[in-house]
Amino acid sequence: MAFRFWRRIQLLPGVTLNLSKSSASLSLGPRGAKYTIGPRGTRTTVGLPGTGLFYTVQNPGRGKTRSASARPQPDQPPVPVRDQLTLGFFKRLITPADEAAFIDGLQALHSGDESEALTQLEAAPEQPDARWAAGLLRLKREDLDLAQAHLQAALEQREVLGSLYAKYGIQATTHLTLTPEVTAHIGPRERGTRLALAELHQLRGETTQARAHLEAVLVQTPDDVVVKAALAELLLEAEPLPAEAADQIVHLAAGLENDTPVHAALLLYKGRALRALGLDEAAVATFTQAYRRKKDRPEALLRQIRYERALAYAAVGRRGDSRRELSAIYAEDPGFEDVAARLGVR
Structure with a gap:
């Protein structure tokens, strides 16, 4: 199926x-x-x-290859x-x-x-x-x-x-x-x-x-x-995420391309798992791959990917990149996650 x-x-x-x-x-x-x-x-x-x-x-x-007699006729609904x-x-x-x-x-x-x-x-x-x-x-x-x-x-x-x-x-x-x-x-x-x-x-x-x-x-x-x-x-429901579970998620997404919104979601989960393993640089690259294609992607999914990438940027010391991401998210949706608090807006 x-x-x-x-x-x-x-x-x-x-x-x-x-x-x-x-x-x-x-x-x-x-x-x-x-x-x-x-x-x-x-x-x-x-x-x-x-x-x-x-x-x-x-x-x-x-489809196009069937004969005319096989097509539905007006008197044959x-x-x-x-x-x-x-x-x-x-x-x-x-x-x-x-x-x-x-x-x-x-x-x-x-x-x-x-x-x-x-x-x-x-x-x-x-x-x-x-x-x-x-x-x-x-x-x-x-x-x-x-x-x-x-x-x-x-x-x-x-x-x-x-x-x-x-x-x-x-x-x-x-x-x-x-x-x-x-x-x-x-x-x-x-x-x-x-x-x-x-x-x-x-x-x-x-x-x-x-x-x-x-x-x-x-x-x-x-x-x-x-x-x-x-x-x-x-x-990912387990908190904190055990290393064994994080490793399994990374294996599930191994070699994955960003072909569909489902693939993008799985790349998001892979990035979270990499962060749980302390591999923040790899997580940044994974979130970037997930965000690279925006056409036909749900806005909520894209926003979540940007937010996770902002956290990964901060973890590797790229504070400016992190703040730019959070600022863009705040401009679109000021109530998203804890973006306002991270920006010091409230």
Whole structure:
């Protein structure tokens, strides 16, 4: 499962251009329901506003290479998601009860009834896909015990996780805010489930368990920069930062280029780790690398990088550079961190 990070450019109300590193697509429709045209065909996306959960029905295509007959015609609209999730009377007679409950749960979620969705999804305890969706909804509500039970059950059946979604042509995706700078878009797979469990354990202050899930993902996909950033942020919670944890963060970011905002966040964490190891000159160079690209970077992230570089400048005796950085930050955001106090303004 790939994690996707989107930069969204609002063109018109209800029309959004979605840009990723490898492709672009156009989404049309109100909040909570989108029809998207992209290089892989068309897809209809609907979701429950405020939950982070949304479901996509893919209408396969081959971009510019597909034949004219394969393109959606005006009299052949994509199958509405509501119809995709509706079991007819006769089909319901031969559909197992727990599978029908799963479909009813997604239908309720599509309709905006989160409570009914949970009731139906939790009525299908033998279906890992239902447990996965119920776990994420419980996590949203911070019902952590139930969320853990559902997600752990889904993880234990990871070999078949996602199969029911695939059977009904549904792509299920949600997003998790892993760090202040990093959001992961996840689906019903082992990686997404482990990330959700890591977030759950972190909410409980169970660092060891959260770390174990993130490290398990990295064993399978060692170059996953999203998981690296999440693990580095988790390790940085320890105060003071142990040398072993700082060394692990530096290794996580070894050879990293500043390609995306996620890479910049991981470089920020690397710089903090270098400072904890007493390597302030190296930290200055790392923060400079992280700040070098500003386009498409969140202002809050750039400001945090400048602040950390100001502290590193001071640590290596470059007081003038440190004050210039702090002054620039103060001019933009006078309430940021302890910048005013460091400048002697108050």
